[in-house]
Amino acid sequence: MAAPDRTVVPEVGPARGFEAPTPRERVLANGLRVWMVPTGRRGLGYAELLVRGGASTTAADEAGLATLVADLLDEGAMQGERVLTSLEISDEADRLGARLRTAATYDAITASVEVVQPRLPDALALLAAIVVRPTFPGEEFERRRSLQVGRLLESRDETRWMADQTLRAVLYGTDDPYGLPLLGDSGDLAGLQRSRVVRYHQRHFTPQNSILIVVGDADSDVVNGAIEDGFGTWVGDTPAFVPARPSPPALRPEVYVVDKPGAPQSEIRVGAIGAPRSTPDYFALTVLNTILGGAFTSRLNSTLREEKGFTYGAFSRFQLGVRPGPFEARTAVHTPVTAEAVSDILAEIERLRDEPVRTAELERAKRYVALRLPRRFETAAGRGGQMSALALYGLAPDYFDGYVEGILAVTADQVRQVARRHLDASNLVIVIAGSFETIEAPLGTLNRGAVVRRGPP
Amino acid sequence: MDVHISFTQFRLDNGLNVLVHRDPALPTVGVNVWYHVGSKNERPGRTGFAHLFEHIMFEGSAHVPEGQFDVLLEGAGGENNGSTDGDRTNYWENVPSGALELALWLEADRMGWLLDTMDQQKLDTQRDVVMNERRQGFENRPYGLAMETLLAAMYPPDHPYHWPTIGSMADLRAATLEDVSAFFRTYYQPANASLAIAGDVSVRRARELVERYFGDIPAGPPIPEVLVPDPALDRDGWGVLEDDVTLPRLYMAWHAPAVYAEGDAELEVLGRILSQGKSARLHRRLVYDERIAQSVSAGTRSGEAGGLFIVQVTARPDVSLDRVQEVVLEELTRVWTDGPDEDEIRRVVAGIETDFVGELERVGGFGGRADRLNEYHVLAGDAGYVRRDLARYRSVDGERVRARAESELGMARRYTLSVVPRDRADLAATGGS
Numbered sequence: 001m002a003a004p005d006r007t008v009v010p011e012v013g014p015a016r017g018f019e020a021p022t023p024r025e026r027v028l029a030n031g032l033r034v035w036m037v038p039t040g041r042r043g044l045g046y047a048e049l050l051v052r053g054g055a056s057t058t059a060a061d062e063a064g065l066a067t068l069v070a071d072l073l074d075e076g077a078m079q080g081e082r083v084l085t086s087l088e089i090s091d092e093a094d095r096l097g098a099r100l101r102t103a104a105t106y107d108a109i110t111a112s113v114e115v116v117q118p119r120l121p122d123a124l125a126l127l128a129a130i131v132v133r134p135t136f137p138g139e140e141f142e143r144r145r146s147l148q149v150g151r152l153l154e155s156r157d158e159t160r161w162m163a164d165q166t167l168r169a170v171l172y173g174t175d176d177p178y179g180l181p182l183l184g185d186s187g188d189l190a191g192l193q194r195s196r197v198v199r200y201h202q203r204h205f206t207p208q209n210s211i212l213i214v215v216g217d218a219d220s221d222v223v224n225g226a227i228e229d230g231f232g233t234w235v236g237d238t239p240a241f242v243p244a245r246p247s248p249p250a251l252r253p254e255v256y257v258v259d260k261p262g263a264p265q266s267e268i269r270v271g272a273i274g275a276p277r278s279t280p281d282y283f284a285l286t287v288l289n290t291i292l293g294g295a296f297t298s299r300l301n302s303t304l305r306e307e308k309g310f311t312y313g314a315f316s317r318f319q320l321g322v323r324p325g326p327f328e329a330r331t332a333v334h335t336p337v338t339a340e341a342v343s344d345i346l347a348e349i350e351r352l353r354d355e356p357v358r359t360a361e362l363e364r365a366k367r368y369v370a371l372r373l374p375r376r377f378e379t380a381a382g383r384g385g386q387m388s389a390l391a392l393y394g395l396a397p398d399y400f401d402g403y404v405e406g407i408l409a410v411t412a413d414q415v416r417q418v419a420r421r422h423l424d425a426s427n428l429v430i431v432i433a434g435s436f437e438t439i440e441a442p443l444g445t446l447n448r449g450a451v452v453r454r455g456p457p
Numbered sequence: 458m459d460v461h462i463s464f465t466q467f468r469l470d471n472g473l474n475v476l477v478h479r480d481p482a483l484p485t486v487g488v489n490v491w492y493h494v495g496s497k498n499e500r501p502g503r504t505g506f507a508h509l510f511e512h513i514m515f516e517g518s519a520h521v522p523e524g525q526f527d528v529l530l531e532g533a534g535g536e537n538n539g540s541t542d543g544d545r546t547n548y549w550e551n552v553p554s555g556a557l558e559l560a561l562w563l564e565a566d567r568m569g570w571l572l573d574t575m576d577q578q579k580l581d582t583q584r585d586v587v588m589n590e591r592r593q594g595f596e597n598r599p600y601g602l603a604m605e606t607l608l609a610a611m612y613p614p615d616h617p618y619h620w621p622t623i624g625s626m627a628d629l630r631a632a633t634l635e636d637v638s639a640f641f642r643t644y645y646q647p648a649n650a651s652l653a654i655a656g657d658v659s660v661r662r663a664r665e666l667v668e669r670y671f672g673d674i675p676a677g678p679p680i681p682e683v684l685v686p687d688p689a690l691d692r693d694g695w696g697v698l699e700d701d702v703t704l705p706r707l708y709m710a711w712h713a714p715a716v717y718a719e720g721d722a723e724l725e726v727l728g729r730i731l732s733q734g735k736s737a738r739l740h741r742r743l744v745y746d747e748r749i750a751q752s753v754s755a756g757t758r759s760g761e762a763g764g765l766f767i768v769q770v771t772a773r774p775d776v777s778l779d780r781v782q783e784v785v786l787e788e789l790t791r792v793w794t795d796g797p798d799e800d801e802i803r804r805v806v807a808g809i810e811t812d813f814v815g816e817l818e819r820v821g822g823f824g825g826r827a828d829r830l831n832e833y834h835v836l837a838g839d840a841g842y843v844r845r846d847l848a849r850y851r852s853v854d855g856e857r858v859r860a861r862a863e864s865e866l867g868m869a870r871r872y873t874l875s876v877v878p879r880d881r882a883d884l885a886a887t888g889g890s
Contacts, residue, residue, distance in 0.1 A: 003673045006520045006570075010562045012533045013555030016484035016657065040482055043818045044811065087745075090735035095800075097807030099815075116458055116814055143748065150751040150773060153703045157599040260701075264592045296536075297527045306524065309585025312593050332593045334585075364532040371534020371553050374483045379818040 018374045020400035023387050024218055028232050032207035035387055035397065036218035039380050045120035045216035046380035048112040049131045049231075050388045053204045055106045055177040056322065057242055063177070064184015065192060066104035068148060069200050073102045073111055075140035079129040086140050089130065098123045102130070106178055107322045108392055109204075114381050120216045121226035128230025131210075134201065141194040149190075152183045156456055160332070162258045163267035163433040165457035170256055170429050171273050171326055173249040178323065181457060206236035211391040215380045245323075248273060251429055253449030255342075258456060259436035266338040266434030267330075270345045272427040274327035277320035277393040283406040284414040285318055285422065290365040291357055291415065292316045292348060293329055297364070299348045300329060310337045314345075318422075322393065327422065335435055339442035342430055346448075349428065352419040356412045370407040373400070460813045460847050462826050464653075465660045466840055469668065471676040472648025476830045476840050477663040478655040480820055486656035487821020488550045488560045490568070491831040493651075494644035495544040496624070497617030497683055497762055505587065505624010506632055508541040510640055512583040514548065515539070519570030523579065526563055533559055540823065541622055544761045545835060547828060551821040554657040558666055561654075565670035568650065571641055577634055584629055591623050599702045603876050607710055607767075610696055610872045612688045617762055646677025651834050655827035656820040685762045688712055690870035697885040698876045704751055705884045706771045707778045708874040709785060711866050713757055713764035717837050721759050722849040723861035724766050728756030729805040730797050730858070731768065731788065738788045739768070747784070749776045761836060766866065778875045778886040793867040796859030809850045813843070 023035035039045065055066040074093075075086040084092070093100040098115040100123075111131050115123040155161040165181045172179030184192075212231060216223055275281060286294075293300040293316025300314040314331035329349065333341040357365075377383050390399050432439065436453055443451045464478045496507045517523040530537050535552035537560075550560040595601040605621040612619040652671070654663045689712060714720040731739045732755040743750035755768040770781050819825035833842035875885035 004562075004669050006562070006566060009529065010558040012553075012559055015534065015553045015555055018484050040818075042814070044815050087736045087741070091800075091804065094734045094804035095807060097809075097811035099811065114811065114815065116811055118458070143745070146748070147744075147751065150704065153774060154599070154751065154771070157702050157704075159597060263597055265589065265597045295531055297524070297531050302524075305586055306582065309582040310589065312586060312590040332589070332597070334589055334592065360532075364528065367534045368531040368536075372536065374485055374553075375551060378483060378485075378820075379815070 015371055020373065020377060020403070021383060022398045023213070025397060028207065028228070030207040030232065030234055032210060032212060032231050032234065034212045034214065034227060035391065037213065037215045037383050037387055038218055039215045039383065044114050044380040045117040045123070046112065046114050046384040047120065047124055047127055047215070048110055048213045048384050048388050049127060049210060050213070050392060051109045051205055051210045052107070052392065053209070054104050054108040055180070055182055057204060058177055058200070060175055061188055062192065062196060063180045063188040064148060064182070065196055065200060066109055067182050067184065068144060068192065069197050070102040070104040070109045071144045071148065072136050072140060072197055073130045073134045074100060075144060076135035076137040077129040078133040078135060079125065083135065084129065086137070089126065092126055096123050096126070098126070100126065104182055106182070106325070110388065112384070117216055121222045124214070124223070124226040125230050131205065132231065132234045136194060136197050136201070138194055141197065145189055145192065148183060149186055152181070152186060152189070155181070155183060159260055159263060159265070159267045159433040162260070162456060163269050163431055166256060166258050166433065166454060167269040167271045167328060167429070167431045168326060169457050170431060171248065171271060173246065175246045176248070178321070178325070202236065207231070207234050208237060211388070213384045213387045213391070215384045251427065255430045255443050255446070255448050255451045256432070256454045257436045257439065257443070257451060258433040258454055260433055261435055261437065263435045264335055265332045266335055266432050266439060267332050268338065268342055268345065269328050269330050269431040270342065270349070271326050271328040271429055271431065272423060273324050274318040275320055275422055276322060276324050279320070281418045281421065282320070284410050284418040286369055287362070287365050287407065287410045288352065288415045288418050289316055289318055290369055291361060292352060295365070295368055300331065300345060303344055303348065304331055304333065304341055310334060310341050335438050338432065338434060338439040339446055342443065343446055346428070349423050350425065353416065353423065357415050359412070362412050362415065366407050366410060370404045373403060458810060458814065460817060460843050462817065462830060462843055464830055464840060467664065469647065469672055471672070471674055473671055473674070474651040474834060475667050476651065476653040476834060477658070477660045478653070478820070478826055478830060479658060479660060480655065481657045484554050484657050485820065486552060486554050486557050486654060486658050487825055487827040488552070488557070488564060489653045489655070489821065489827035489831055490548045490564055491651045491835050492546045492645055493544070493649050493680070493835050494546055495542050496620065496622040497543045497760070498644065499617070501614070502628060503632060503636060504620040504628040505622070506628070506636060506640060507546060508622050508624065509584060509587050509629060509632055510637065511539050511541045511546050512587055513579060513637060514567050514571065516579040516583065517574055518567040519573035520566050521563060523574070529559060529563065535560065538823070542760070543618055543622060547831065549821055549823070549828065557654070557658055561666050561670045564652070565674065568645060568647065568671070569674035571645065572638055575634065575637055580632070580634055580637060584632065588626060588629055591626065595623065600700060600706055600876050602698060602700070603706070603708060603874060606696060606698055607708055607872065607874050610694055610874070611690070611710055611712070611765060613686060616686050616688050617683055618760065642677065644680065647671065647674050648676055649680050651831045653827040653830040655825070655830070683762065688763060690872065693870050693888060694872045695886060695888050696872070696874045697882055698874065699879045699882065700876050702876060702878055704771050704774055705776060705778050705878065705881070706769065706876045707781050707886055709768045709782070709871055711766045711869050711871045713759060713766040713865055715761055715763050716759040720861045720865060721757060721764060723853055723858050724757045724865060726802065726805050726850065726853050727792065727858050727862050728766065729808065730792070730801050731755040733808060734804065738792070739770070739785060742784050742788055743770060743781065749773055749780060775884070777884055778877070782873060782886040789862065789866055793859055793863035796855040799855060802853065802855055802858070806850055806853070810847065813847050
């Protein structure tokens with residue numbers, strides 16, 4: 001065969017059509033919404049029970065409670081008349097080959113299971129037991145609380161974690177759960193009683209406050225029977241408790257450094273309070289972030305990694321929550337270039353506010369986001385996760401039908417507008433975990449205010 | 458339940474092995490290339506070079522200007538990555554089906570014509586990037602220096618697994634443009650590579666494109682053999698690292714069979730019996746009952762030139778690792794004396810089945826179907842090995858695990874490494890216990 005003309009970049013053919021799965025909704029008699037999502041023949045089955053609230057619905061002296069509740073769900077439960085111990089639940093999941101997981105985020109608590117499809121009904125029964133009727137044994141409570149303190153100690157040894165949590169604390173203050181570590185702090189954890197866990201479960205784990213996502217054979221009587229058997233008798237209608245939130249603290253013109261003497265790298269965060277997932281700016285923000293730091297060729301990574309070699313990678317993200325979550329530009333750089341890297345990040349953000357994005361860069365970002373949509377649905381857990389996000393943020397089950405068009409319609413003007421709206425210079429804070437002694441003086445020359453040492457979160 | 462990847466295999470005249478797997482479930486296709494070269498092909502003084510070279514592969518080639526590799530793929534809605542370990546270097550692109558030709562053109566250009574536009578600046582920048590990768594993952598990370606300390610103790614200096622794939626800072630600094638050329642000419646040639654394409658593409662179309670873009674890449678010389686000296690330890694050893702950590706951590710390591718060799722599966726099952734699930738033996742004793750540990754893991758890390766079996770226990774604050782070591786040895790002795798029971802084996806095998814089905818859900822990326830086909834072709838000598846691979850685990854029974862634990866661990870020498878907080882060497886495990 002003749003050799004091709006390699007100087008010509010091959011043309012990219014049109015994308016074949018793709019329809020994201022739309023869940024089929026049913027509502028059980030107790031009010032629990034169930035979304036059934038079809039899956040491929042050869043993949044795993046997946047189920048996820050999502051309870052709204054998470055760390056956001058804990059009080060000021062309960063930091064870490066949502067994580068503790070999540071961790072304790074599978075430490076004891078009733079299944080019918082059977083009392084399952086922590087070890088029995090774990091063994092039963094293992095016999096099914098099921099990956100049973102529980103987790104707390106700032107906005108929800110989830111319990112999920114991934115398993116081969118023929119065993120999905122059995123896995124659903126186990127999932128129902130730990131979510132609907134956990135027993136929270138006193139001894140397991142003590143054990144999990146102590147392990148959570150241990151995880152907190154481990155996390156505090158990580159520079160990356162220090163920078164992440166300090167950014168949240170500076171942006172939201174420590175009276176707001178969004179400003180606190182999900183693991184809590186040792187003080188609050190020591191004061192938490194088992195009764196708080198039980199009360200949290202009673203208040204929030206109700207059919208009305210939850211949704212069940214099932215990725216599997218939606219027409220299977222066995223699957224549907226397992227859902228009915230496991231979740232149909234669940235009762236509870238106490239209104240979910242949502243504490244009042246303080247307004248965020250006024251930002252001060254300071255650069256915050258969590259000191260790690262001798263650190264070879266600085267973990268840099270430039271952040272702001274961003275937007276909620278429900279923002280009408282969602283598509284424009286997604287494109288904006290892709291241009292700034294959401295992809296490999298984004299501006300931050302191109303400058304700091306590919307041009308200057310300062311870092312292994314530089315990225316940005318908007319953590320869009322039920323409430324406005326944090327925006328952050330993040331990177332770890334060689335200590336001697338810390339100040340220059342911060343200055344570069346600020347310059348890239350400013351450029352987005354001041355200069356219109358050029359067409360080629362805009363189109364690349366849009367196509368990168370829009371055309372990768374199908375791959376989010378490749379695995380059962382991926383499908384389930386996409387669906388549970390829709391449910392959590394109040395988006396329609398057929399939301400993805402308009403996704404590609406929404407992204408492709410974003411204009412350069414809109415990108416500049418949302419940059420100005422969400423990334424105003426006066427809202428940006430700078431947090432660094434690194435060697436204070438080495439980076440203090442260079443950071444002072446940035447004229448971003450005093451460089452202050454901040455204690456660990 | 459069955460695991461299976463259907464595929465068509467052919468070889469080009471220049472020696473390139475090609476594997477094609479069709480699955481049109483999504484409008485996307487995974488391209489995956491394995492080069493059978495890793496850090497075990499490096500020479501002392503140039504450790505870390507195979508991985509540094511991987512970085513350079515993304516910086517453009519004869520017909521692809523610097524930076525355009527990623528720009529073109531992202532603009533087509535694709536994503537890509539690569540990785541290096543002791544044995545191999547892999548590269549992948551996940552693209553919408555309409556961009557398959559673009560991905561193949563890019564892969565072919567760097568396989569055939571990487572050096573045409575190579576220059577000092579590309580090397581220097583990626584050297585800085587890799588040194589930062591090392592700082593991020595090793596120097597500035599808790600316990601980050603443990604694994605390279607362990608490898609250095611487990612393997613003699615002339616063994617190709619003696620050094621970590623990331624390499625040393627000094628060797629990274631020493632790398633030259635001549636090294637880049639020589640490495641490319643020696644290892645980056647069609648007969649030392651395997652190309653897998655999986656997803657929304659017909660075999661005919663894939664074959665046509667592969668022949669067009671890869672057919673005229675010149676064949677290369679034979680690959681130099683890697684000499685693997687016997688790594689057996691002649692006595693037990695203990696090491697200590699002080700680190701910026703709060704929780705002490707214990708590593709215990711034994712030599713183990715090579716990947717896919719006899720005994721490899723039994724030891725993987727053993728690792729899970731010890732550490733996966735709350736009633737796994739080490740978890741139950743150390744974390745659940747005695748509460749002297751925060752977490753445990755155990756398993757194999759096996760490559761072509763041999764494997765390791767590693768037990769890792771992160772202890773609670775101020776816990777003596779001597780005590781942890783004692784419990785681990787007690788539990789291991791129980792396993793190689795009495796063997797595991799049937800329910801333990803059953804639970805572990807069920808988990809492994811789920812892992813197989815779960816990994817094969819994806820056509821591309823690390824561990825997806827294209828990557829698996831290449832792995833099986835390169836390391837197991839049979840691209841269709843997946844069924845036999847799972848069968849290895851399904852055929853394991855308690856007596857085989859017991860016997861393997863006894864011969865590989867009970868009767869062999871081990872190396873033990875304690876990572877302790879600064880000035881707390883008193884917490885380290887010792888040989889006296």
